[in-house]
Each structure stands twice: as C-alpha cells, then as structure tokens.
Amino acid sequence: MSFGSFIERLAHLLPVLFGISVIVFVMTLLTPGDPVQIMLGDQHVTDELEQALRRDMGLDLPPQERFLKFLGNAIQGNFGLSFYHRQPVVDVIASRLPATIELSLVALLFALAVAIPLGVFAAVKKNSILDRIATVTSLFGVSLPGFWFGILLILFFAVNLRWLPVSGRAGFTSEVEPITHLLLLDSLLRGRLDAFWDALRHIILPAITLGLPVASILMRVTRASMLDVLDRDYITFAQAKGLTKTQVLFKHALKNALIPTVTVAALQTGALLGGNMVVETVFGWPGLGRLVVESIFVRNYPLIQAAVMLYAFTYVTLNFIADILYTILNPKVRL
C-alpha cells in the first residue's frame, strides 16, 4: 500500500467525522427541554444567574455559531459538565472506558479462539455431522438475544453451580494499583495472581455473552474462506508435493484463509462496542455502556452526546484499520 493511497483514505475520513459531529449536534438541538433547567434540576436561582449560565453555555448564540463552538470544544475534548456527576463529562467517561475496553478485548479473544478452530474444522470436514452442528450453532449464536442469554448464564453458572460471580468487575479484596486500568493486565504486571484470577472469573460470563454473536459470524467467515482456499491450485500442488495434511492445512491454507477473518474481526470490534450497553447492564459491568443507559434515565444529555461521538469515532477508526489491514494482508487488493 502506497503512502499516497493511505493519505487519500485518511482524507476520506474527515468529511465522515465532520458529518458525525453535525448529526450529534442536531441531536442536541432536538433534545426536549431547556438545558439550563435540566442542569439546575430542583434548584431555584435568580433570573440573572440563569441568564449568566445560559451565556456561559453558549445557548444565546445562533445555531451555526453554537455548532462551531461545539466543534471547537469537542476537538479539545471538552464536552461540558455531566449534570449528574458534577464533573467534566470527559473525566466521567475516562473513568468508565477501561472496563469497556477490557470487556470488548476479552470478548474478541474469546470469539477468535472459538471461531477459528471451529471454522477450519467445519471446512475440512465439509458436510459432515460436525459441520452441520457448527452451522446450526452459529445460527443460534446470531439469534440469541444477548440480554436473555446473559441472564441464563448467570442463573446456571453463578447461581446454581456457584462457579462464577453474579455481576461486577472485581471483588473488594482484589484492588490493584492501576497501571493501564485494565484489571487483568494490571494484576499480572503487579504480580497479583489472586487479583488476576478474581478479575478473570468476573469477566468470563459477560465476555462470552458479548462475544458469542461475533464468534458465530467469524466462524462462518473462516469456514467459507477456508473452503475457498482449499479449492485453490496451490493447495493441490502442495498436496501433490507430498506434504502432510497438517503441513498443507497450517502452512499453506490457514495463512491465506485467515485474511477475511482478521478483517471481519476488526469490523466486528465496532459491533462489540455497540452491543456492550445491553451486556454491561445485565452483568452490572461498570463500563461506558452502562453509564450511557443510566444517563438516559437521568437525562444527562451532555454525557450521552459525548459518548455517542466517542463510539462513532472509534467505530470509524476501526473500520479504517480494517480497510488498511485488508490491503496489507492481501496485496492483490489495490486501493
């Protein structure tokens, strides 16, 4: 991939990001109620103070100027105050983000670990009973409502079998001084195996719930691309050369078959972010998704707007990475 085409792609991102900002801003305009009143809640203040607050928040400006101000602030990472928490929105979001990132990463790892072996296996044993079972399971995986599946997992593994905790991110005893704010990583870096084990036990069920639909999709992608690769001439040639089955499979087929899987995995990471509101709510996971849902009920609009921007920007960036990854892995594709 040439540097020029990379820059071209990057330039294509700008209007998209600008458009996203416009839409989020228009959502702000559509928000019912007066932001100042919402912010004040039950407090009674003088008219002068209310006017001052309005000026301070830039609400007296015409929409186009408000948009420019909003954009300027957003670029500096200033999304205003969270009415509810009485601190800057960015700080509130930053405190909840690591939990969400950690959950999404573990869910993605789970999805890849399940999907790649199953997909390869289903392709190699095409039309066998196991292939059918894998296909049916993947249809189940995309059809299961996450919130319900999560509840069933809690009931079975946490309540009945008592193997895993019901909810939350970690017990009180396993507090670790943060380095990356990702609990699993921090506990390992600090050499606290007990805390690592505790964090792992907490993350298993939500990660499975979040990762299952992604695993189903990745399995189907892996199976299809593996079938495609196994049909190619170079595989027949490798077999004719007298290589063992394992050598052909892992050295020649898998390497090429995984290109679409990796790309789709990058795209699906965005979907993981989008789905975590439900899973975080079910498992009481202290992440951004649950924060957004809570914010809706207390009408904490600045936080919702900032979170939507953050989600969208991350999503667009991930799509961009998926695009780039695909061209790097597959030199046949030229931008």
Next chain:
Amino acid sequence: MTMAATNKHSLAAESIFRRNVRNFLSSKLSVFFLSIMIGFMLMAVFAPWIAPHDPNKPDLFRRLMPPVWLEGGDWYFPLGCDALGRDILSRIIYGSRISIFIGVVVILIATTIGVLAGLAAGYLRGWLDASFSRLVDILLGFPYLIFAIALIAMTGPGLHNIILAMVYREWVMPFRVVRGETLATSGSEYIEAAKAIGASRKNIMLREILPNILSPVLVVSTVRMAHVIILEASLSFLGLGVQPPTASWGSMVADGRSFMLGEWWLATFPGIAILLLVLSINVVSQGLRDAFDPRFHD
C-alpha cells in the same frame, strides 16, 4: 419498448423467481422454520382471539403462579403468571404483535427508501450518488444500538419514535445492496437496448432494473428483520421500548430478571419466544440466500 417485449421480459424474470422459490421450498429445514415464522405472524394478527386472557389484567391472587407442570400450576394459566398476576402466555401472544409489527414496518419503510435511493444513486450517478453515499458513510459511522438509543433518549420512548430511530439507520442496508446491483446491471445489454428505443429513465429503473435485483433485496430484508427484532427487544429490555403495561418480549425478560432465582419462568418463556422467532427468520433467510443467490454458495 413495446408492451409485448415488456411482458416477455417480466415473464422471464418471474420464471427465474419461481425457480428460486421452488429451490427454496425443496429444503425441509427452511420450510419447517418458515412455518414457525408464519405461525408467529398468525399469532400476532389473531392475538385477541387466541390469547386466553387479557394480557394487561392484573390479579394479585395469581401473583407469580408457576407453569402448569409445576406444583401450584393451573391449566388456565399454562405458562404461569408474572409479578402482577398477569397471564404469561397471553402476554407472549400479545408481545409478538410488538416485535413483528416493528420488524415488518421498519423493514418495509427502510427497504422502500433504500431501494428507491439505491436505484437512483446507482443508475443516475453524479451528485445524487455522491451525496447519498456520503450520507451512508456518516450513518454507518454510528454503531446501530447507540444511534437508536441516542435518538430515543432525545425523542422519548414510544412506538413511533422506536420505528423512526431504526429507520434512520436501517435504510442504509438495502441502499448499499441495491446501489451495487444497479451499478453492475446498468451496463447490461438489455439496459442499453431499452435506452436505444427511448425508454425513460424512470421506466428503466423501475421496470428493467428493479425486477432483476429483487432477489438480493429479499435476502437482505429478511436478515435485517431478524436484526431489527433483536434490537427492539434489546431496547425494550433497557426500558427504552414500548412502555408498560403494553406487553413486549424484551420488557417481559427485564421484569422477570429480578425473579430469576425462584420464579425462572417469568424471564425464560419470553426469551424463548424471541429466540424462536429470530432463529426461524435467520434460517429462512439463509435458505433464501442459498436458493436465490448462487454467489453465496460454498
């Protein structure tokens, strides 16, 4: 193009369509799940006649009554009752109305918009294509659930707002398929021929291109309907869907969640209903895809 030629052409298109339908019906699995799907639709339409009880009528004497096969169960309330003593079976039957109504309406509106916009963008190209495609890029930048949640947070929950919140983003899917297919088709000889005899652009788009790209549109609509139904259930679960006391599967699971320890049936049965409906739509769409689109074959 003369009438005779038009008829002949649409006949040819129809026969391909019929062959595809025959292909689809030859798969037992697809037909089985299609009948489940139709069963759910009939249940939704005839809910007032099928449901044994009023879904919203509470009776505290029947509070948390277990299903019939457990001790304390009663044949009059085969799946038991919820925390307010409302019949769970009747609420599931009425809840299918919300899921299916929203699924069908969102897909119908989104597909109509997506098909028309996709045809126009793919065939007319130029600024129209550029602006639609840019808008689609922007809308695709939002994860689906967060977009719907943000819109509903601003506009408030309720049937209309949920449908609108989903349509805003959903039309993008058929749009992308139709635009791509239209681009691929517009170079065909029969389109050139139609142009040569002076067919109008509207005629070419609606009479020549549209019938030939219906199969992928149908496949995409069914897959998306499954997504929309899960999305609606998720919104209802989060308390952002249709508001109580109206029964919806997602909110039934949410209500039953706090009783999972003892009264597991409250959340389990509506969940099974969602799973069955979505699974049957997904199997049917997979069957349609296999039968209609040879490119998707392994």
